[in-house]
Structure formats: C-alpha cells, structure tokens
Amino acid sequence: MLPQSADTIAAVATAQGRGGVGVIRISGNNVQKLAQAILGKLPKPRCATFANFQQEKGETLDQGIALYFPAPHSYTGEDVLELQGHGGPAVLQMLLQHCIDLGARLAQPGEFTRRAFLNGKIDLAQAESVADLIEANSAEAAKCAFRSLRGDFSAAIHRLIDELINLRMLVEAMLDFPDEQIDAVDLTRREELLNSVRSKLQLTLDTAKQGSLLREGAHVVIAGQPNVGKSSLLNRLAGEDVALVSNIPGTTRDVIRQAIQIRGVPLHIMDTAGLRESQDAVENMGIARTHQTLSRADLILLLLDASQGITTEDKSILAGLPPEIPRLLVFNKADLLIGKPITDLEVSDPYVFVSAKTSEGLDALLTGLLDAVGWRDMESGVFMARERHLRALTLAQTSLKRAQDLIARPELFAEELRLAQLALDEITGEFTPDDLLGEIFSRFCIGK
Numbered sequence: 181m182l183p184q185s186a187d188t189i190a191a192v193a194t195a196q197g198r199g200g201v202g203v204i205r206i207s208g209n210n211v212q213k214l215a216q217a218i219l220g221k222l223p224k225p226r227c228a229t230f231a232n233f234q235q236e237k238g239e240t241l242d243q244g245i246a247l248y249f250p251a252p253h254s255y256t257g258e259d260v261l262e263l264q265g266h267g268g269p270a271v272l273q274m275l276l277q278h279c280i281d282l283g284a285r286l287a288q289p290g291e292f293t294r295r296a297f298l299n300g301k302i303d304l305a306q307a308e309s310v311a312d313l314i315e316a317n318s319a320e321a322a323k324c325a326f327r328s329l330r331g332d333f334s335a336a337i338h339r340l341i342d343e344l345i346n347l348r349m350l351v352e353a354m355l356d357f358p359d360e361q362i363d364a365v366d367l368t369r370r371e372e373l374l375n376s377v378r379s380k381l382q383l384t385l386d387t388a389k390q391g392s393l394l395r396e397g398a399h400v401v402i403a404g405q406p407n408v409g410k411s412s413l414l415n416r417l418a419g420e421d422v423a424l425v426s427n428i429p430g431t432t433r434d435v436i437r438q439a440i441q442i443r444g445v446p447l448h449i450m451d452t453a454g455l456r457e458s459q460d461a462v463e464n465m466g467i468a469r470t471h472q473t474l475s476r477a478d479l480i481l482l483l484l485d486a487s488q489g490i491t492t493e494d495k496s497i498l499a500g501l502p503p504e505i506p507r508l509l510v511f512n513k514a515d516l517l518i519g520k521p522i523t524d525l526e527v528s529d530p531y532v533f534v535s536a537k538t539s540e541g542l543d544a545l546l547t548g549l550l551d552a553v554g555w556r557d558m559e560s561g562v563f564m565a566r567e568r569h570l571r572a573l574t575l576a577q578t579s580l581k582r583a584q585d586l587i588a589r590p591e592l593f594a595e596e597l598r599l600a601q602l603a604l605d606e607i608t609g610e611f612t613p614d615d616l617l618g619e620i621f622s623r624f625c626i627g628k
Contacts, residue, residue, distance in 0.1 A: 186258060186295070188214065189287035190279040192272050193627035199267030201244075204275055205627060206284060207292055211259035214282050215248060218263070218275075223248040233263060233275055241278065242271050256292055257299030290624025297609060304609030305334045305569070311624050312395060312564045320444025321394045325564040328391070333563035336384050337607050340377060340576075344601045347373040351594045374587070378580050385573045388565035390556060395564055397439075397446030398553040401473050403501075404483035405455060405493055409512040412536035413483060414438060414451040435473050442546050445555050450477075455497050479506055479552050486511035486533055490526075508532070508552045514540050569607050576603040 188208025194201070206214055215222045217236070223229035223246045232240045244265035254260040265271060280286060290311070297307045309328035316322035327333070350370055402410045418438045436451040452473055453466030474480060480501055484494050501507060509531035515538045532548045534541035576599075583596035 188284040189291055190276060190284040191287035191292070191627040192276055193262070193292075194267060194272075196269070198269065201264055202267035202272040203627075204263040204265070204272065204279065205287075205292060206261040206263075206279060207254070207256045207258045207287075207295060208284070209259065210283050211248075211261045214279060214284060215246070215261050217282050218278065219246055223261075225250050226253075233265060233278075235278055236281070241275055242266055252299070252301075255301065256295040257301045258295060287626060288622075289626050290621030290628060293624060293628050294621040302329075303331075303334050305337070305607055306331060307609075307621075308566060309333070309564050310628060312566075314625065314628065317446060318394070318441050318444040321446070321564075324391050324394050324562050327561050328564040332561065333388070333391075333565065333569075334608050336387075336563070337604055340381055340384060341601055341604050343373065343377040343380065344597060344604070347377060348594065348597050348601070351590065351597065355590050355594060370587075374580070374584060378577075378584070381573065381577055381580065385570070385577060386556075387562055388569055388573055389554060390562040391565035392567065392570055393553065393555060394445060394562065395566065397448055398478040399448045399450065399476065400479045400481055400549065400553070401450045401452060401470075401477040402481045402483055403452055403455060403470060403474060404497065405485075405491075408483045408485045409536045410451050410483050411436070413481075413510070413512060413534070414449055416536045416539065416542065417449055435469055442550055443555075445550060445553070447549065447553070474505070475502055477502075477505055479508065479549070481510050481549075482507050482529075483510050483512050486513045487516040506552055508548055510534055510545060512536055572603045572606045576600040579603065 186208055188206060188210040190204060190206045193203040193205040212222055218233055219229075219231045220234065221231075223231070225248055227247075229246045229248075231244070231246045233242045233244060235241055242265040244263060247262040247264070249255070249260040249262075251258045251260075263275060265275065276286075293302075293307050293310050296302050297304055302310075306329055309325050313322060313325035313329055316325050347370065350366065350373065354366060354370075402414060404410055414436065417440055419440075435453075438449050438451075440447050440449055450473055452470035455467060455470060482494075482498065482501070484490060507529050509527060509529050511531060511533045513535060514533040515535040517533070530548060530552065532541055532544045534545050579596045579600035583593050583600070586592040586596060
C-alpha cells in the first residue's frame with residue numbers, strides 16, 4: 181500500500197497531438213493545494229465545475245471543467261484532480277508545467293494505474309486490462325478487455341483459489357491427525373475437490389487462450405511452390421493489392437506482411453518466396469527467409485495447385501515443414517476443377533479448396549483459418565489474457581497434475597497444492613515480484 185504522504189504526480193491523460201479536449205490528471209497528497217492555486221478553490225467532489233485555470237500571478241492559462249475526486253473514492257485511491265481544457269499541445273504543456281512548478285512531478289508510464297493497484301482499487305489482472313482496452317484494435321478485443329477490467333477474469337481466478345483453499349484445508353487437517361482413522365468420506369471428498377478444481381482450471385485456461393489470441397493475434401505464413409497463387413491469395417485476404425502478382429516464377433523474393441481480421445480475431449498473414457531448387461542467388465536468399473519465417477509461425481498455409489493435386493514437390497515441402505506447427509492445406513485454382521473433382525486425398529492435415537481468382541471457397545478458408553489457430557466461440561464471454569497469465573495457469577495445471585500423481589503421499593500432495601495456489605496468486609497480484617510489476621506498468625502510456 182502507498183503511504184498517505186505519497187508524492188503528487190501529474191500528466192497529460194489524453195493522446196498526443198491536437199484535439200478538442202485535453203485532460204491533465206493529478207493524483208497525490210497535495211491535490212487540494214494545487215486545486216486552490218490553479219482554480220482558486222477546491223471544487224465540489226465528483227461534480228463538474230467550470231473554472232479558469234490560473235497561473236501564479238492570476239493570469240488565466242485556459243478555461244475548462246475541473247473534477248475533484250477525494251480519497252479513497254477515486255481511480256488511484258488518492259485525491260485526484262482532472263483538468264479538462266482545450267486540447268492544444270502548447271496549452272496542455274503550459275498547464276502541466278504549472279502543476280510541476282506547484283510541487284507535482286511528471287508521472288511515470290502507468291503510474292496512475294500502478295497506484296490504483298497498490299491501493300487495492302483493482303487487482304493486477306484488471307490493471308493490465310486497462311492497457312489492453314486502450315490498445316484494442318477490434319470491437320471483439322475491446323469487449324474482451326472490458327470483461328477483464330470489470331473483473332470477470334479475476335473472479336474466475338478467485339473461484340479457483342477458493343476451491344484450492346478448501347482442498348488444502350481438508351488435506352492439512354488430514355495431515356494434522358496422522359494417527360487418527362481417516363474416514364472414507366474424507367478421501368472421497370478430497371478426490372472430488374481435486375477433480376473439480378482441475379476441471380475448472382482447464383476451462384479457465386481454454387478461455388484465457390482465446391483472450392490471448394484476441395490480444396496477440398496469430399502469425400500465419402503462406403508457403404508453397406512458385407506460381408501456385410500465394411500472392412494472389414494474400415491480396416484476396418487483404419482485400420487489396422498488397423503483393424505483386426506475376427506469372428514469372430520467383431517474383432516474390434522477400435516476406436510480405438499484412439494484418440487482417442476475421443470475426444474480430446487479428447491475424448498477421450505473411451506471403452513468402454516460393455519453395456524450390458534455384459540457381460538464382462537472390463531467390464535463394466528469399467527461400468532462406470521463407471524457412472526462417474516458417475519456424476516462427478503459429479500456422480502454415482501450404483498452398484497447392486488444385487489442378488495438379490499433391491505433387492512430388494509438394495510432398496517434399498510437406499516433409500520439410502516444422503512438425504510442431506499446425507498447417508492447413510489450401511488447394512488454390514479450384515475454378516479449374518469444373519467437372520474434375522479431386523477425391524481420395526491421402527493427407528492427414530485439414531484442407532480446403534479455394535480460388536483466389538474468383539473467391540470461390542473463401543468463406544470456408546476463413547473458417548478453416550480460425551479453427552486452425554485455435555479460435556473457438558465460447559458460450560461464456562472471453563476475457564483478455566496475456567502470456568504471463570497463460571504461463572501461470574499452465575504452471576498451476578502442472579502442479580495439480582503432479583498432485584494427482586502424488587495423492588498417496590500427503591506431504592508432497594499438499595506441497596503441490598500450495599504451488600498451484602502460488603501460481604494463481606501471481607495472476608491477480610496477491611504474490612508478484614516487484615521487478616515484474618515494474619515491467620508490467622512500464623509498458624503503459626503516460627497518463628494511465
């Protein structure tokens with residue numbers, strides 16, 4: 181918790197550049213003093229007050245709305261003053277400098293939200309969702325981030341922790357009386373609680389993965405032989421001509437990147453040089469980059485010529501793809517298959533038939549893309565999650581799996597339950613190293 185004598189911080193809370201309205205946010209123990217100096221009075225709490233924003237000698241800097249939120253009923257849990265004036269950069273900087281001259285200091289990135297966390301106004305998962313809501317680049321991602329800010333993710337984690345605590349209480353009670361006869365009812369109850377928390381943890385992890393996909397997106401690499409239509413497909417997915425299309429093999433030499441969205445899910449599509457044996461040194465450099473890009477993909481779209489089926493060269497490319505990365509086979513030029521359907525494809529990977537030229541099969545491809553990257557329409561709302569959340573949930577899952585294996589050894593069983601709870605506590609900030617807090621909040625914008 182921050183002490184009551186915490187210093188006063190100030191920052192521009194609105195985006196950089198010109199705008200109709202600009203906001204200066206001030207938080208700390210000297211807010212009332214600054215309000216008297218700038219406004220000539222302390223505004224009525226939580227009421228919009230029209231006022232002149234004055235300099236030291238009474239000269240008016242600007243006019244606007246002042247909002248005062250006394251502690252602890254504010255965003256940070258401290259006294260907070262917001263000055264909403266005109267959004268010109270020069271005006272805002274003069275007003276901010278006046279606040280600093282009066283004793284405030286410039287806030288660090290994310291410091292307002294960090295104080296809200298340290299003062300118990302929000303937990304760490306909610307604090308992170310503030311930044312996620314600001315950075316959301318689709319309506320679905322914004323809804324997802326708001327659910328986390330509202331506390332849906334935190335509530336799910338706390339329910340898991342509560343069940344773990346009940347299980348630990350039962351196990352510790354059994355450990356405290358080793359010489360007593362342990363009832364079969366207690367053993368059954370222990371099994372039921374463990375199975376319940378493992379099942380709910382799996383559901384939470386699945387939901388968190390969906391939120392992580394909405395936040396981070398997936399990297400999809402289009403690969404295949406030259407002239408199978410990779411660049412044409414990229415253009416069709418992007419809805420514009422972002423890649424040069426030519427009948428000359430080897431036209432694409434470098435990786436071309438394009439961001440798209442499918443049902444609000446961000447995908448980073450990469451068109452690559454065609455894979456083949458070549459004597460061209462520049463083309464071989466492009467092929468080498470293709471292999472590097474493939475190794476970092478979340479999904480590989482292997483493009484094939486539908487009129488040719490799976491050729492020997494295609495089989496060679498398939499064999500050389502990273503086995504741990506999922507792939508979707510896309511048979512392009514389906515418009516050439518009129519009256520010549522392909523059947524009995526001997527492939528284990530999912531596949532679709534499309535035509536980059538006519539858009540035939542495009543809807544099936546989009547659905548296949550979402551399925552292949554792991555997107556699922558969840559019955560309950562998805563909440564935003566970050567990589568550290570997934571790591572913590574996976575660590576808790578691993579500890580519970582070990583606990584299941586060690587259930588006949590009570591002391592070790594109890595220790596794994598403790599480790600599982602510790603991992604979950606990191607998500608909401610019940611137990612979080614200071615260096616991790618610094619890393620998290622340093623990525624916020626100044627003013628939040």
